[in-house]
Amino acid sequence: MATERETRAPLRILACATVALAPVEGYLTALQSQLGKLAPALLTLTWLAVRLRQGRLPRPTPLHAVLALLGVVLAATAAWHATGPFTAEYTLRWLPFLIVTVVLADVAGREVPVRWLLLAAAAGATVAGAGALYSLVVEGEARASGPQPDPNDLAYFLVAAVPLLAALNRRGRGVALTAAGVVLVAGATATFSRGGALGLAAAVGWLLVRRVLPWRVLPAAAAAAAVLGVGALLFAGPQLERAVQEKSFIAASNVDTRELRWQAAARMLTAHPVLGVGPGGFREHYAAESHNAEVDEQTPVAHNMYLEVAAELGLPGFALFAGVVTTAAVASERTIRRAGPGPPRTEAVAIQGSLLAVLVTSTFLSEQYYLPFWSLAALAVAAETRVRREGLEEGSADAGAARDQ
Secondary structure, three states: OHHHHHHHHHHHHHHHHHHHHHHHHHHHHHHOOOHHHHHHHHHHHHHHHHHHHHOOOOOOOHHHHHHHHHHHHHHHHHHHOOOOOOHHHHHHHHHHHHHHHHHHHHHHHHOOOHHHHHHHHHHHHHHHHHHHHHHHHOOOOOOOOOOOOOHHHHHHHHHHHHHHHHHHOOOOOHHHHHHHHHHHHHHHHHOOOHHHHHHHHHHHHHHHHOOOOOOOHHHHHHHHHHHHHHHHHHHHHHHHHHHHHHHHHHHHHHHHHHHHHHHHHHHHHHHOOOOOOOOOHHHHHHHHHOOOOOOOOOOOOOOOHHHHHHHHHHHHHHHHHHHHHHHHHHHHHHHHHHHOOOHHHHHHHHHHHHHHHHHHHOOOOOOOOOHHHHHHHHHHHHHHHHHHHHHHHHHHHHHHHHHHO
């Protein structure tokens, strides 16, 4: 028993640290360029050492098969486009996410309660939200960025964390969760990200439809938003006015440039449907495909996760990437049906809401290189693994009791 406890402790600490530190990676990078990668690297090495000592392999799930095939496609397109200036860099950005997804799915299905990881993710995002408000009010930034260089990326982290609070509602936590929700929503609002706002609306709507969030919350949320708005105007009126003016000025330009990039990505996919243009290939080929439409931006991202993945990895790679989403959605729905009323069901719906926020927001952003997409898929699968195992254990116990009688 002591050995089992000693095994669980480092995995729990490192898994929680991995998801908690992801939203504030910018702060860590400012201290040391590789510091943000320390927790997932230590988690992976510790997990590997523990499994080798135990002589165990990860429990096979459909997610493992999808990730393995995605890794094969990634390797194939990277090899085909090996001479590209961004190929090696972006291949190395993809691989850690595939590995960490496997690790998180395994440890969350065995050693680390799913609720702990949801709490860690929400806590890390709340710190990032506080940083967003600090950057807007104290540092005078036109749009809150805090620990992320791009305000839109920060909004992605914050809105993805909001649904997770619904899964953490326990007696005695109401005030803390409300405060965290206020910080997350206020921080996301301070980024002035339209994609973030759409993602938040989609997630909240999902929680309402699945009856995890009561409808009576809406009037209270509207009143809180009005109070915050009035307070912001009183204490930070000039900054808000400047931010609104700047956002209005660049809004039309953003629409035009994103349309150009989406069209370029579609042309790349049409020309290279099987292996794409390779990891990082959108940046390499954008200027040529857009006919130098953006003189000041020669190597941008597509600002659409789906088009960028499809253009770079081809249709087979995109199908497998979409398979990660499908696997997570199916696993979480199975958890809801098997668990019945209670925490596991609430957690599964919260994961669905968070994943929905991620998917909607990523229509306007290239977010495949950030942890929430991958960690939510891992947690969805892990939650189903736990519910299935508990159901089997209960069935075995019932059968044993029947035999004893």
